[in-house]
Structure formats: C-alpha cells, structure tokens
Amino acid sequence: MQKIDQACVNTLRFLAADQVEKAKSGHPGFPLGTAPLMYTIWDRYMSYNPANPNWFNRDRFILSPGHGSALLYAMLHLAGYELSLDELKNFRQWGSKTPGHPEYGLTPGVDVSTGPLGHGFAMGVGFAIAEAMLAGKYNKPDFPVVNHYTYGLTSDGDLMEGVSCEAASLAGTLGLGKLIYLYDDNKITIEGDTSIAFTEDVEARFKAYGWQVLRVADSEDVEAMAAAIKEAQADTTHPSLIIVRTHIGFGSPKQDSPSCHGEPLGADALAATKEKAGWPQEMFYVPAEAKEHFAAKLPACAKAEADWNALMDDYKACYPELAAELADRMAGKINVDLEALEAIFKEQTKSATRASSGDVIQKLAEQVPALVGGSADLGPSNKTVMKAGGYFSKLDHKGRNIHFGVREHAMGTVLNGLALHGGFVPFGGTFLVFADFLRPTIRMAALMGIQSIFVLTHDSIALGEDGPTHQPIETTMGLRLIPNVSVIRPADALETAVAWQQACLNKTKPTCLLLSRQNLPVMHEHAAVIHENAAKGAYVLSPAKEAAKVILIGTGSEVELALKAQAKLAEEGIDASVVSMPSWDLFDAQSEEYKESVLPAGVTKFAVEAGVPYGWSRYTGSEKNVLGITTFGASAPGGVMMEKYGFTVDNLVAKVKAVL
Known part of the structure; x- marks a missing residue:
C-alpha cells in the first residue's frame, strides 16, 4: 500500500476506533477491518460533491452493516462533508449527527438509514433500478444525463438475512450492472466463527443469482480492490459482488475475535493497536497529508457537478420537454387532478376498492410520470399494473411496471430505494395479511420519512374462501401503531381516489392503502362531501x-x-x-x-x-x-x-x- 493510502486508511481506522472508545459504545471491529475497502471506493471511484450532498447525479453509497457507522462518519469527515471532528467526538450522544446507526436526513452524505441487516443491501437494488430506469427514459446520444453507480459495503450478517437473498435474485434477473458491493468476508459473527451457522459457498450462490463475482485475497491491497472495481464496472449487464478477505479488528490484540465486534477495544488494546500501526496515541488525530489528500479532490468534486449542470443546460436546449419533465421529477414536483380521478367513476354503481385503485393508477400514470411500481406476483389481484407502462427488464429499462416476483420483503426495500434515490413515486402491492412480510420496510420508510406507497388488498374476512391464512384480523391496527405511517382504508371508489391523491402528495411518510376484494357501492350521493373532506x-x-x-x-x-x-x-x-x-x-x-x-x-x-x-x-x-x-x-x-x-x-x- 502506498504511503498516502496507508495514512488515509489508518486515519479512517483510528477516527472510528476513537469514536467508539470515547462513547464507550459501538463497534470497532468492522471499521478496523474494512477501512481499506471504504477508502478504495471513495478515493478511487466515488463521484460526489460535499458542497452539495444531494447532487442528483452523484454516486450512491450504502453501508449495509450500519453498526459500522463510525467508519462512515470518519469517511464523510475526511471527504469534506459538513461533519466536524466535534461531531465525531459526540458519537452516539444526544443531539449529535453521528448516531449509532446511519440515519438518512440527519447526517450529510448519508444516502440511506441502515441497521436492520440486509436492508441496505436490498435498498441498493432500488437505487440501481432507479438509475437504470431514469437513464433508459431520459438519456440520449451524447447526453448521459443520468449516469452514476451504487456502491456499498456488505457483510456476512447481511448475506444471511432473507431480504438480501430476495433482492440479490431480483438484481441478477434485472442485470443491474451499475450495482457494485464489496463483501466484508471476515468469517466472524457475534457468537463465533461463521462456520457455526453459515457454511454455504457465497460465490457460487451469487453466480447462480446472475451476479459477477470477483475476489480480493488481501484487504490491505488497495490496488487489487481498485482493479476489481474497475473490472466490475466493465461488466454492464451483471451486478457485482467483490469478496474481500478481511480481518475484524485488524491490527488489534482482539483481531479475528468476536469480542471486538460490539464493544470498545478498551484503552490498553486501542493503545496497542495504534502502537503496532505506528500511529500517534493522540485521540482523533488526523495527519496533514490525509487532510490535504482529500482537500485536493474538492475542486474536481465541484467540477463534476458543474459539468453535469452544463450538460443539463445543453440537454434542455435539445430536448426541452424531456428536460422539463426530468427537472420536475428531480425536484419532486407532483400534480394530481383529483376531479379527473373522480370522473372515472361517474357511471359506476359498484366497485371493489382494489379495482377502483387500479382504475386510478391508470389515470395517475398519465398525470404523474414519476409513478412506478408493481406487485409481489399479484398484479392481476392487486390491480397494480399500469396498462400503458411497459415492464422494466434486463433488456428494456424504459418500463414503469416492475415484476418483483414473490418477494414482498425485497419489494418493500426496493420501493424504499427508489424513493430515496429521488425522481420516483413508487408503489408495491400484495395482500394486506402479507404486510407482515413488509413491516420492517414500512417501518424503515417511516423512520426515514420517505414516500413509499404500499397497496394492500383483500383487506378483511370478506375476502372469503381463501380462509384464515389470508384474512387479516390484527394487521390494520398493527400498521396504525407504526409512527409516521399514513394508513388509509377507503369506503368506496371516490374515497379511493382521494386516498391515492394523498399518497402521491404526502412526501414525508409512507402510505398504506387498504383495499377491498368485494364490491362496494359508489357513494355518488355523497360525492361533494367526500371530495371536500375525505382527505x-x-x-x-x-x-x-x-x-x-x-x-x-x-x-x-x-x-x-x-x-x-x-x-x-x-x-x-x-x-x-x-x-x-x-x-x-x-x-x-x-x-x-x-x-x-x-x-x-x-x-x-x-x-x-x-x-x-x-x-x-x-x-x-x-x-x-x-x-x-x-x-x-x-x-x-x-x-x-x-x-x-x-x-x-x-x-x-x-x-x-x-x-x-
């Protein structure tokens, strides 16, 4: 490893370890082991601008094992984001921008909240779909106005969780070539060696999913990791998993031991680790060469965004209508004509609200270009298919419908990824009783304050013959218990139109639409009061x-x-x-x-x-x-x-x- 690379990697390692030690709480093992992985991504490949963390065409980064947050905060500080050394010193404390797990909307540069293992991995699939879908519609020859990658670190724990399996399978099927994960293969879990519960061939599994799988034998070999990422970028039709052999707690007396996973190293062990690395014992030490190395990148960061803005100006001149639509989507501008939605039902006397929802979706597809979605293999039952929308696939990135397959958990995380990326109003459908498969993703959407829409049909025992396994009893009330979730159970077609209007306009929380299988009368005699007050x-x-x-x-x-x-x-x-x-x-x-x-x-x-x-x-x-x-x-x-x-x-x- 070159001298400057080693200095930056060690800066990340010890800023993270110092955060944990000062807080007397946290996870030092992951940062010590994976600092070179984080550094390689950010130093060699990430396109970002700390002066504008929300620049639309930036690369996205996901720390899926969110317990390693101290490493991400160290990286953001070093990269020039508005995250001071004092904030790092306030790690895990009340009112800080450095909470125990990364929180979207709180810390500049954090693209997604992570903590529940597997969710970050799966939300990254949503990011990659978002990039591909927007590029498929708006990019033109000489105008790659949407062109960025999704990078991330993932862990053994992530890959054990079922949601990552669902999402990885979907990503491989869709050929998401701009999704690149580095896998922290440290072979240690809280309870011991991974062999006690995780003996599968990860490489074979991901190849079977349709991923490109690469290996780096030594986590200290920055050049080998950089070469692997370059090789991953060259494969445009497969997502990539780069398996890196790492060592939890690298360089510490507790290296390769579960004991350094979730507790501070302790003063003596931390001092020994710094001494072994030839690092000063000073807490929160940042050498001048590390500061200068990343400060030197800032002009190029600003230029990357400026060049993109200039490209957008030229694009606007050549494709004014597409440019205006894309600008509205990036800004989250939504217009819903409620009267046009209500007019759908003028001649109807009875309709199941799931069918009414399907009718509304067709009209909304015309009104809201950002609307995209699908169903967990229940499109005909949930009535979620946009008939003129086409299907997003490996061969066609322009479609607005997504085949999620029987993967409710991954569907929810993908919706969250689409919402976080920006430019989308995403929805996904299943039966209400299966909201239990979605509950962790609904909770995360609520926690992040993002606009994911969950279309949950067959909302009561009135669905009938499918029996108690499919009949929700406690589900509606359970959803109402989640803070910052809007749960709407409309009484007829007209209330359904209002419910969808609210779901599209409510940008700061997810919405659950609870819809009937059985026909219900359309309450035309109450149309005026519904229009005025149902919202x-x-x-x-x-x-x-x-x-x-x-x-x-x-x-x-x-x-x-x-x-x-x-x-x-x-x-x-x-x-x-x-x-x-x-x-x-x-x-x-x-x-x-x-x-x-x-x-x-x-x-x-x-x-x-x-x-x-x-x-x-x-x-x-x-x-x-x-x-x-x-x-x-x-x-x-x-x-x-x-x-x-x-x-x-x-x-x-x-x-x-x-x-x-």
Whole structure:
C-alpha cells in the first residue's frame, strides 16, 4: 500500500476506533477491518460533491452493516462533508449527527438509514433500478444525463438475512450492472466463527443469482480492490459482488475475535493497536497529508457537478420537454387532478376498492410520470399494473411496471430505494395479511420519512374462501401503531381516489392503502362531501336529521354497513349520524375544532371495523362501543363470513342500542 493510502486508511481506522472508545459504545471491529475497502471506493471511484450532498447525479453509497457507522462518519469527515471532528467526538450522544446507526436526513452524505441487516443491501437494488430506469427514459446520444453507480459495503450478517437473498435474485434477473458491493468476508459473527451457522459457498450462490463475482485475497491491497472495481464496472449487464478477505479488528490484540465486534477495544488494546500501526496515541488525530489528500479532490468534486449542470443546460436546449419533465421529477414536483380521478367513476354503481385503485393508477400514470411500481406476483389481484407502462427488464429499462416476483420483503426495500434515490413515486402491492412480510420496510420508510406507497388488498374476512391464512384480523391496527405511517382504508371508489391523491402528495411518510376484494357501492350521493373532506381522515358522511343520539364510525367496507344501520335506527326512532374514518392519522392531524365538529363530546360513539377492536376506544371511549373481530376467520364465501362474524345490520343495531 502506498504511503498516502496507508495514512488515509489508518486515519479512517483510528477516527472510528476513537469514536467508539470515547462513547464507550459501538463497534470497532468492522471499521478496523474494512477501512481499506471504504477508502478504495471513495478515493478511487466515488463521484460526489460535499458542497452539495444531494447532487442528483452523484454516486450512491450504502453501508449495509450500519453498526459500522463510525467508519462512515470518519469517511464523510475526511471527504469534506459538513461533519466536524466535534461531531465525531459526540458519537452516539444526544443531539449529535453521528448516531449509532446511519440515519438518512440527519447526517450529510448519508444516502440511506441502515441497521436492520440486509436492508441496505436490498435498498441498493432500488437505487440501481432507479438509475437504470431514469437513464433508459431520459438519456440520449451524447447526453448521459443520468449516469452514476451504487456502491456499498456488505457483510456476512447481511448475506444471511432473507431480504438480501430476495433482492440479490431480483438484481441478477434485472442485470443491474451499475450495482457494485464489496463483501466484508471476515468469517466472524457475534457468537463465533461463521462456520457455526453459515457454511454455504457465497460465490457460487451469487453466480447462480446472475451476479459477477470477483475476489480480493488481501484487504490491505488497495490496488487489487481498485482493479476489481474497475473490472466490475466493465461488466454492464451483471451486478457485482467483490469478496474481500478481511480481518475484524485488524491490527488489534482482539483481531479475528468476536469480542471486538460490539464493544470498545478498551484503552490498553486501542493503545496497542495504534502502537503496532505506528500511529500517534493522540485521540482523533488526523495527519496533514490525509487532510490535504482529500482537500485536493474538492475542486474536481465541484467540477463534476458543474459539468453535469452544463450538460443539463445543453440537454434542455435539445430536448426541452424531456428536460422539463426530468427537472420536475428531480425536484419532486407532483400534480394530481383529483376531479379527473373522480370522473372515472361517474357511471359506476359498484366497485371493489382494489379495482377502483387500479382504475386510478391508470389515470395517475398519465398525470404523474414519476409513478412506478408493481406487485409481489399479484398484479392481476392487486390491480397494480399500469396498462400503458411497459415492464422494466434486463433488456428494456424504459418500463414503469416492475415484476418483483414473490418477494414482498425485497419489494418493500426496493420501493424504499427508489424513493430515496429521488425522481420516483413508487408503489408495491400484495395482500394486506402479507404486510407482515413488509413491516420492517414500512417501518424503515417511516423512520426515514420517505414516500413509499404500499397497496394492500383483500383487506378483511370478506375476502372469503381463501380462509384464515389470508384474512387479516390484527394487521390494520398493527400498521396504525407504526409512527409516521399514513394508513388509509377507503369506503368506496371516490374515497379511493382521494386516498391515492394523498399518497402521491404526502412526501414525508409512507402510505398504506387498504383495499377491498368485494364490491362496494359508489357513494355518488355523497360525492361533494367526500371530495371536500375525505382527505381530512374522517368526516360526517351522513348527518343525523336532528340531534344525533349516537355517531356511527365506519371504515372501508363497513361504512356501507353503518349507513344501513343508520336507516334502521331511524325506523326505531334513534337519530344517528355516520362518520367515515378512512384514516386515523390524517384525522388526528386536523385542528381540535375540526375534530370536535366531527366527533363532538357528549355524544355516544360506536365504531365498526372488520378487525380487532383494540385501539378504537380513543374515539369511542370504550372498546364495548366497537363491533370488531378478535378471532381468526374461516373459509367460506365473503358474504357468509361477514354474516357469521356479526357484521350485519341487525347485529350492529342491537349492539348500538345496548350501549345507548
């Protein structure tokens, strides 16, 4: 290793180790072992500009084993990002920009939040799809306006997780040649040598997935790693995994031991490690030559972005319409014509909301060029196919539909990668009950505050004959528990149009659209109030004739039941109003005055939803004031299911009268 390379690598190593030691918390083993890998990528190949961390055509970098965050912070500091040495000294402390795992939106230069192993690896597949899809549409001869790579470090733990297996298989199928990962093959896990649980031939597995696999025998050989990355770039039709034999805790007394994975080295071991490397004992020492080496790169970093801006100016002159569309996508500009969406259903009297969603998607595909998506092999059931969109594939990068295959977990991470990349409003579909496969990705989308849209159909026991394995009972409520997630369960086609509008406009959180299999009446008689108020999450759909004695709150398919119960109660001299509440979170965000106007104090409330009743007491005052279901379903036609489980007008009326 050349002298300057060694100086920079050791700077990264010991800045990371010092962060962990000062915090008395963290993971020093990974940074000590993989600093040369990080350095090689950033020094030899990364295209970036610290002055503008969000430059659109930059290369993306993913630290999939997020527990090694101290190494990434050291790299960003050295590369010139706005991440001071004081921030590194404040590692893992309250209010710092250097949290225990990298957090998107908090630390300049962090492209993705990582921590749950495998997720970073899989989100990188989304990044690579995004680059290829945009390049396929907007690049023209002499105008490679979208042209960048996705690089990353990945680990044994990442490759053991199922989500990385799903994503790797998809990436190989799609031939994502601009996705390049360096694999930290240190053969150590927390519990011991990887051989205790991980003996497969990783090289053979990834070759079977359709990846190019390269090997570097010595992690200290920067030139060999640089040559391997160059070889990876030369293969434009396969993603690349570069297996690098590394040593966890390199150079320390704890090298190749699990004990240096998740705890500080300790003062004595850290001192011994520095002494062995010929490094000063001073904490957070950065030699002048390392500073100067990366400072010298800054003019070229700025020039790379300036050259791209000039290219974009020329592109605009030659392709003004495409340039304007691409600029809108990069800026996240979205226009949704709600009236045009509602007009789809003028002649319809009944429609399953999954079918209504499919109709809306066709119109949105015209209105929102950034809209892309697919389904976990359930497109015909989820109604998620954009009929005029074409399919993204290894041979055609222009398609807007994505075949995710039966890979819900990877689908969610790919959606998150697309959203993080920018230029996309991504959606993915499956059955609501399978949201459990998606839950970690929904949580990560919520944590990062990104616009992934999850189309979750077959939303209750009314789906019928497929039986309890496919009938969600607790799923809806479970999704509502995740902070910063918008969960919308529309009652009809018109509410579905509003739900999609909100999903497209809400850029700071993911949205879950919960849709019915069974047909529901289109509420044309309430069209005006739906148009005006459905986006508020809850609204008075059908007011009482005089003073309501009870407010019936319904969601989704049960709104129809509430309306029928209202009529039945009126026959018995009980004046009721009906509130449609498609979204708790949208309603909770409204003013106190509005919420009081919908659910006034002093009036009995009764909710009905084909799911667990737990949680509804926040609106009804008691779980006794809820018609729900607390057992698993059964296999029978949907109508029979609803009747057998008590979702009938007579039962609802009886329960309302009992609480009155």
